[in-house]
Amino acid sequence: MHPTIKRIIFFSVIIAFWEIGSRLELWLPTILPSPSMVLDALITGFEDKTLIYDLVASFKRLAIGLALSLIIGSALGVLLAKSKSADETLGTVILALQSVPSIIWLPLAIMWFGMNETSVIFVVVLGGTFVMTLNMRAGMKNVNPLFVKAAQTMGATGLDLFVRVAFPASIPHVVTGARLAWAFAWRALMAGELLSTGPGLGYTLRYASDFGNMSLVIGVMIIIGVIGYIVDQLIFQRVEKNVLERWGLES
């Protein structure tokens, strides 16, 4: 059986049980609203455009934050790969920071930048940067020495060698780094919005919860999950697979 058909059956069964359970009042709608109520909440949300504003606002922050973290992360990664002293000092700090959830920076960010977008973007940048740094560093360190030798015999030196050989050779690591940076940034964004101000998906989630609108809470959770799945599976996994194949790293 085709995996897509299996998935459709799987989700249909879950939703059917959920709907039947709700209709038989096995649990209260304030605890777990039925799928049809969730769908209603989503339709209302899109019709009065609040969810659209939320999506636009969240994606704007994500785009700015992720772009910054990819740029800063790559630059730091190259620095760590090229300078042994930087690796031995700054590298340790980055390893430590990478193991910390970036949301813990939010209280400090609110003190620095105020209760606004900048604070959320700051948390998003911290979420994505360090994992990008570590992957960029690994990519640079693992450039096949034979590529470098071959390029040298063809007259490449210095910056030319970096731009035309070392960087493209580390693209597989860069792609993996970007995928993980996106995943961390997305989580950091939702946490940041949940604790900060709107508009934004996370903010609407908390707002709906404060007003006891459980249907909208679940609706927003589903949107967050679906976006995460689409970006990871349909964009990053495909790019990663193509790159690995081209670079001859996957048979």
Place this chain on the structure above:
Amino acid sequence: MFIEIKNIQKQFIDKENKPITVLKDINLEVQKGEFVSILGPSGCGKSTLLSIVAGLTKANSGEVIVNETQVRKPGKDRGMVFQQAALFPWLNVLENVTFPLKKEMSKKDANEQAKKYLQMVQLSNYLHHYPHELSGGMQQRVAIARALAMNPDTLLMDEPFGALDEQTRSRLHGQLETIWTETKKTILFVTHSISESIKLSDRIIVMGTKPGTILQDIRVDLPRPREQYKKEMLEIEEHIMGYLKKEIDKVVSEELANASNN
């Protein structure tokens, strides 16, 4: 002399911090347009010697002069082909071959030059393929075209056909011979295959191991193509084997001694 290798010494430091002499008193002269093989058992430093001529490795003492210029760093006058093709996987065949040409000529000229050499290695139909789509033999031909495309006077080849199967290797021998006749390059060819060196070269430099030294300089005066001179080639092979046997025994007995120590 076109290539002069004078008194080259090379030492490496091993794990126990003891210096190991890899190359000792290497002196060699090669004329312009000559095809010279460097033949020896593994560990005799023949690849290191080639790397020194390429400018990728520094000798501890001695000097290498190519075309009246002392070798200090790699240069486009010496094209190098490695045992692995070392093609850049992110570039297609044509882009790989134009890699060394980017700076000095327009894109159009570079493409034309690259196509000329890709035709020479019979890969004109694969310009837009990526390395992972090619067989090992085809990749190595692209690598040869790439080295030739910068039009170097000297071609340095480090066991270029060592990783290929027998039939592919034999076909590439023929192609290399044709290319050499057409382009008149000076070729330094490192190999551990006696028959390969006899088939291809004007001169064979036989090297011994521990430390790496030149044992013999043998001239091969057979007309080309040499397939028809099987008997003469076999005689030369036995002659060379006589020199190499002692060296190979030396390597084997040392390996056995190491194995029993462990």
